[in-house]
Amino acid sequence: MASAKIINGYQHIPYEQQILSEKESFSRSREFYEFLDKRRSVRHFSDKEVSEEIIKNLLLSAGTAPSGAHKQPWKFCAISNQQLKGDIRRAAEEEEKRNYESRMSYRWLKDLEPLGTDSEKAFLEIAPWLIVVFKESYELNEKEEKQTNYYVNESVGIACGMLITAIHQAGLVTLTHTPSPMNFLARILGRPENERAFLLLPVGYPAEDALVPDIYRKKLDDIADFYK
Numbered sequence: 589m590a591s592a593k594i595i596n597g598y599q600h601i602p603y604e605q606q607i608l609s610e611k612e613s614f615s616r617s618r619e620f621y622e623f624l625d626k627r628r629s630v631r632h633f634s635d636k637e638v639s640e641e642i643i644k645n646l647l648l649s650a651g652t653a654p655s656g657a658h659k660q661p662w663k664f665c666a667i668s669n670q671q672l673k674g675d676i677r678r679a680a681e682e683e684e685k686r687n688y689e690s691r692m693s694y695r696w697l698k699d700l701e702p703l704g705t706d707s708e709k710a711f712l713e714i715a716p717w718l719i720v721v722f723k724e725s726y727e728l729n730e731k732e733e734k735q736t737n738y739y740v741n742e743s744v745g746i747a748c749g750m751l752i753t754a755i756h757q758a759g760l761v762t763l764t765h766t767p768s769p770m771n772f773l774a775r776i777l778g779r780p781e782n783e784r785a786f787l788l789l790p791v792g793y794p795a796e797d798a799l800v801p802d803i804y805r806k807k808l809d810d811i812a813d814f815y816k
Contacts, residue, residue, distance in 0.1 A: 624753065625805070630761035631705065632798035633715040633790060640668070642758060643717055643791070650751035656738030661724040662747050662786075665777055668717050672776065676720075677712035679772040680765070680788070684709065687768065703801050711763065715790035720773050721748055722783040734782075744786050755791055761798075762789045 590602040608616065647664045655661060667673060684707040688697070712718060723744040727735035737743075748764075755762045770785035779785075 624756065627752075627756040628761070628800045629763045630794050630798055630800060631711055631763055632795040633711045633761070634793040634795045635714050635716060636793045638716045638760065638792055640666075642760075643719070646751060646754045646758060646791070647719070649754035650747045653743065653747035653750045655743035655747070656740070659724075659727070659737045659743070661727075661737040661740045662744045663722040663724060663779075663783055664751075665720040665722065665779070666717055667720065667777075670713070673713050673715075673718055675776050676718060676773065676788075677709055679776060680709050680712060680767040681707055683767045683769065683772070691768075702803060704799075709765070709767075711790045712765075712788075714795075715792040717791040719751070719789040719791055720777065720785060721751070721787040721789070722774070722779060723786045724782055725784055726782050728780070728782055741786075748787050748789075751789070755789070759793075760791055761794045762791050764789065 592599060592601050594600070643666050647666065650664065651660065651662070653662075667676070688707045692700075721744065723740050724737055725740060726737055729735055752762060752764070765788040767788065770788070773779075773785040773788065774783060
């Protein structure tokens with residue numbers, strides 16, 4: 589087994605991971621796919637409480653994502669305050685109303701029809717938690733000087749994918765909500781200048797009468813090519 593080593597003046601430690609047999613690796617990969625294939629975007633939420641400790645674990649999971657130069661250029665704002673949720677809903681619906689009435693193309697609106705979505709976003713108040721993901725366009729050091737972050741969109745996008753997966757794994761549901769523009773989120777939450785809203789996720793349990801569109805996912809041949 590490898591031992592700790594100094595590389596370029598920095599400590600490196602041995603990597604540890606359980607090595608699986610080919611059979612076990614295949615079994616786990618298949619089971620995980622089948623589990624994730626049950627994930628759906630849900631718009632009908634229950635107001636049943638979700639503990640803050642669960643939300644903390646979800647955010648810690650998202651924070652394990654890889655990032656450019658390990659800068660970790662994300663900030664997760666978890667909101668349960670009902671007044672703030674109401675403020676966010678009203679501001680989001682104002683933007684969404686403009687989108688549906690004038691900003692979105694005819695083709696875009698037709699593509700959205702099977703999803704049953706519109707400018708009303710009641711879930712923003714009903715879901716017990718909203719998680720707003722901000723990307724840190726740059727860092728500020730102790731002297732308030734700008735420090736470069738790398739591959740910010742890619743890094744934050746990966747973290748969001750891991751967060752969505754963690755939410756599903758915890759038996760909860762979410763919806764990727766991106767009201768555009770999203771500047772109102774930074775204003776309502778009083779975020780610093782170096783942060784830009786990236787994604788809004790309502791998080792909670794599905795309503796007992798929740799419905800989802802009867803749609804399908806592309807088959808493997810439609811999303812992947814193998815070069816042997």
